[in-house]
Amino acid sequence: MRKFKLYYDKDAEETWLRELDEKGWALQSFCLGLYTFVPCRPGTYQYWIELLPANLAEQESYLAFLKESGLEVVERWARWIYLRREKAAGPFTLYSDTASKMAQYRRIRRFFALFLGIEVIFLGVEAAAVLDTGEPIFLLFFTIILAVTLAFCRAVYQCSKKIRALEEGMH
Secondary structure (H helix, E strand, C coil), X not given: CEEECCCCCHHHHHHHHHHHHHCCEEEEEEEXXXXXXXXXXXXXXXXXXXECCCCHHHHHHHHHHHHHCCXXXXXXXXXXXXEEEEHHHCCCCXXXXXXXXXXXXXXXXXXXXXXXXXXXXXXXXXXXXXXXXXXXXXXXXXXHXXXXXXXXXXXXXXXXXXXXXXXXXXC
């Protein structure tokens, strides 16, 4: 089965993957919003999505740690990895403390903020093209870039909101 979905919230995406697993569909692959699933026993896996550190040495070390923890990398897309572990292996928590959860959301927020900055530049360039030429194709591109920019804004905001909630829980 194939499904197309765009997520900018890894927690919502994890929930969706877990719901599909409960219905008997295991993630096989992912690329640019296209998910491929294969049939499985309902409730077989627990899923997590991670943004790897930018440093390649840290990535390799972290991937080795995940493998030692019994996690399987189902898919790797750029710095994003899709992980799973059989529920039969027992309970498992990827982040056991608040500080590491906050560090993860900060890493994700920086990732989206970088692309937000790039999109803002593209938005300005495209806005100038629309104003200069008035061509409908430039207006279409402007609209698409605006939608992506707003999605990245929302992702940065959601991460900030999750960080604040974790900080408040610490006090």
